[in-house]
Amino acid sequence: MAVLGSYCESNGSVAHVWVHGGLSPCFYFTLVPVVLLTLSLFCGTVHCVCYRRFGTAMEPKFVPHSKLYALQLCISALLLLQFVAGVVWQAAGPGVLPGYALAYGCLSAAGWGCAAALLWTERRRVLVQDRTRGHSTVLLLFWALAFAAENLAFVSWSSSLWWWSLETRRQQVQFGLWLLRYIGTALLFILGLKAPGLPRRPYMLLINEDERDLEHGQPLLGQNRESQSTWQNFGKKVRLLVPYMWPKGSVRLQLLVLLCIGMLGAERAINVFVPIYYRNIVNELTDGSSWKTLAATVCIYVLLKFLQGGGAGASGFVSNMRSFLWIRVQQYTNRLVQVRLFAHLHSLSLRWHLGRRTGEVLRSIDRGTSSINSLLSYIVFSIFPTIADIVIAIIYFSSSFNAWFGLIVFVCMFLYLTLTIVITEWRTKYRRDMNTQDNNAKSKAVDSLLNFETVKYYNAEEYEVNRFNHAILKYQESEWKVNASLALLNQTQNLIIGSGLLAGSLLCAYFVTENKFQVGDYVLFGTYIIQLYTPLNWFGTYYRMIQNSFIDMENMFQLFTEEQEVKDEVNAGNLLFKLGRVEFENVYFSYVEGKEILKDISFTVMPGQTVALVGPSGSGKSTIIRLLFRFYDVQGGCIRIDGQDISKVKQVSLRAHIGVVPQDTVLFNDNIRNNIRYGRVSASDEEVEEAARAADIHQRLLSFPEGYETQVGERGLKLSGGEKQRVAIARTILKAPQIILLDEATSALDTKTERNIQASLAKVCTNRTTIVVAHRLSTIISADQILVLHEGQIAERGRHDELIAKGGLYCDMWQKQQQGSDSDSASDTETKDRSTEKLQPREEKTK
Structure with a gap:
């Protein structure tokens, strides 16, 4: 137990500033806590009173959730405890406890407690009229003075009253406490400039924007996922990667993962032993060891280098x-x-797919997949090993050499990593601008070339060239900033590496001259440091790539969070098809809340009957088709097939009994045979050709140069409209469904082609329950029942003759189409296919 002595040691005085080649500890450890406590207690108290009396509590939604703010609090608490622990440690030890040491610990703890209270208050209360953002001047000044005070210790480098010699246990502990304070105050000052726990903009501005956004139905809360830090929820993001790193169900792959991790650990050990054996070779050469001993050491060193490689x-x-x-x-x-996401996308509703760009979704899949592999590679095999190497190096140098070498490595690594991250973050805006300018230049080039004819029409070649040249110049300006900032980053890294190598080499050389180290130790230090810095050269690249990969991964996992709109019930069974009776009973549906598309729709289609749906655009005809196929669930009423509610059966079994021929048939970029076979993928070639005969396209396909093996091109663009529709009909015939849905299957074709297609459709629909959505009324004259839809309701129903006799809405539509039939026929005879990509029969090719 220490005895409390006089305030200053050895007859010293607070008035003595400089003693024994350095600052007087009594003076230093008295002045620093007094200044900091005065600032935090008096100025901080005034500030807190202002917050309490004139400020207002911030709404929680405006307070950013930041782990860096939590780090600020933790560091403040740690420093406060450090002062208390320092006093307790000195009091519990032997010897005399000077009064200034007790005062320093108590006053400093009080000062840091006030600063922590102010930090806590600033996050929860705000002066509404304050137009600035960030921490108060009091808090920033407190952290700056605290950091500056710790730097004053360097002034007393040569003083015997300080602990720089690290000769005794007491000096080593005091040095450790100082190092903790130095790092803590530096981090607090840097984080204080960023102010991670406070809103980015003035509070009054946030309130005004929030009120404006609420008026437009767009609350500010959760608005900016893009503005959040890429590193936010880092632990959660890493946990998302774990299932993809550990292959469930495959013992062989799991063993490979364990083996790779084991080899990663072996690499760390090899990196330590390579410079050690290099040192041993130098020492043995210097000491004149025997050839046998030297040869064994050299062989081990070469083996380690073979295992390690030339680049660490x-x-x-x-x-x-x-x-x-x-x-x-x-x-x-x-x-x-890819398989999980692909399956998930197919489980989503038609509404979701219609609201998304396919290219954007595919890019998210591609980038997300590559980002997961990149993250696993960068984090597991680059970042973590590099950090492990740094920690191992600090421990090794501190234990095998002395604490100074560990400190040199630590400071250099800390500065290197910190400045690399800071400069890389700063460079991000230049890279973003460069990418924008690059996309702009490419889009201008593509736009100009796609509109080649228009450019020629207006003699705008020179204008387009100048426009493209201007875009290239803007891109190159951004590119210069990117490359210049990269050069700055490289030079900064090089300066830190050189400074650390210089400091360590000089210190090591000094110990060699003092016969405390051998020559091999000097070689070991230089080799180890260079080896340590080699992977760090890529740290900035790794940091940026991880940042980009996290963004891509977030976009991909965002797709996984999309929920299915149409789901099978837990106990849903298969559809038990009997005759094919379809019933709509009081069906209501709307795509957007408040705007009903279908209102109280009720009708029945008896087995084998054909029911036609007609009406103006937007009346709900195609919606009925989609509801029956269960692309959407009804919001009121019920749809039944053979008395079974389709929402209670499995979607797969429902759709197996329904065939659809849409207006715009989209074919896969494959041959014609496989496109027809898509109706039933297990069908034989003979069944495919039989379906083509039934669709009256078999002979046409045989006239093509490659017959059924003809590639149809993307979306079937190499076929004419009539050919595509016949392929779709053949596909439906091959599926052999009991219910047929024709969604304006011929409305996009000319009159002659439509008549030919109608004959094929009639064959398909024979003895099958059929629902037809028709635009041209002449195609549904023979329907068993015609439903006339108007504004989401059934306005009329009956056969063609009955509806004509009524003289209602259907009759008006019929008369208008009859009046326009002559002009339509004339225009049809003049319609030609301008595309040179349409396939021609074999006979025409030989002419």
Whole structure:
């Protein structure tokens, strides 16, 4: 137990500022806490009173959720506890406890407690009229003074009254506490400039924007997922990666993962032993060891270098073997992600797919898949090993050399990583602008070339060239900023590396001259440091790539969060098809809340009957088709097939009994045979050709140069409209459904082609329950029942003759179409297919 002595040691005085080649500890440890406590207690108290009296409590939705703010609080609490622990440790030890040490600990703890209270208050209360953002001047000044005070310790480097010599246990503990304070105050000052726990903009501005957004139905809360930090919820994002790194159900792949991790650990050990054996070689050469001993050491060193590789594990045997073994795990990850997401997208509703760009979704899949592999590679095999190497190096140098070498490595690594991250973040805006300008230049070029004819019409070649040249110049300006900032980053990294190497080399050389170290130790230090810095050269690239990969991964996992709109019930059974009776009973439906598309729709289609749906655009005809196929669920009423509610049966079994021929038939970019076979993928070639005969397209296909093997092109663009419709009909015939849905299947065709297609459709619909959506009334004259829809309701129903006799809405539509039939026929005879990509029969090719 220490005895409390005089305030200053050895007859010293607070008035003595400089003693024994440095600052007087009594003066320093008295002045610093007094200044900090005065600032935090008096100025901080005034500030808190202003917040309490004139401020207002911030709404929780405006307070950003930040882990960096939590780090600020933790550091403040840690520093406060450090002061208390320092006093307790000195009081519990032997010797005399000077009064200034007790005052320093108590006053400093009080000052940091006031600062922590102010930090807590600033996050919860705000002066509404304050137009600035960030921490108060009091808090920033407190952190700046605290950091500056810790830097004053360097002034007393040569003083025997300070702990720089690290000779005794007491000095080592005091040095450790100072190092903790130095790092803590530096971090608090840096984080204080960023103010992560406070709103980014003035509070009054946020309130005004929130009120305006609420008026438009767009609350501010949750508005900016893009503005959030990429590193927010880092732990959660990493946990999302774990299932894709650990292959469930495959013991072989799991063993490969464990083996790769084991090899990763072996690389870390090899990186330590390579410079050690290099040192041993130098020492043995210097000491004149025997050839046998030297040869054994050299062989071990060369073996380690072979395992490590020339680039500190970048191209060695162990690294290459790990990369080779990881290929199967990477393929597993690719397959698992893509298949899961592809299956999930097919489970989503038609509403979701109609509201999304297919290209955007595919880009999210591609980028998301590659981002997961990149993140696993960068984090597991680059970032973590690099950090592990740094920690191992600090521990090794501190234990095998002395604490100064560990400190040099720590400071250099800390500065290197910190400045790399800061400069990389700063460069991000330049890279973003460069990408924007690059996209702009490419879009201008593509737009100009796609409109080649228009450019020629107006003699605008020079204008287009100048426009493209201007876009290139803007891109190059942004590119220069990117490359210049990269050069700055490289020079900064090089300066830190050089400074650390210089400091360590000089210190090591000094110990060699003092006969405390051997020459090999100097070689070891230089080799180890250079080896340590090699992977760090890529740290900025890794950081940026991880940042981009997190963004791509978030976009992909956002797709996984999309919920199915149409789901099978838990106990849903298969549709038990009997005759094909279709019933709509009091059906209501709307795509957007408040705007009903269908209102109280009721009708019945008896087995084998044909019912036609007609009416103006937007009346709900196609919606009825989609509801029956269960692309959507009804919001009122019920749809039954053979007395079974279709919402109670499995979607797969329902759709197996229904065939659809849409207005716009889209074919897969495959041959014609496989496009027809899509109706029933297990069908034989003979069944495919029989379906083509029934659709009256078999002879036409045989006239093509490659027959059924003809490639139809993207979306079937190499076929004419009539040919595509016949392929769709053949596909439906092959499926052999009991219920047929024709959604304006011939409305996009000319009159002659339509008449030919109608004959094929009639064959398909024979003895099948059929619902037809028709635009041209002449195609549904023979329907068993015609439903006339108007504004989502059934306005009229009956056969063609009955509706004509009524003289209602259907009669008006019929008369208008009859009046326009002559002009339509004339225009049909003049319609030609301008596309040169349409396939021609074999006979025409030989002419």
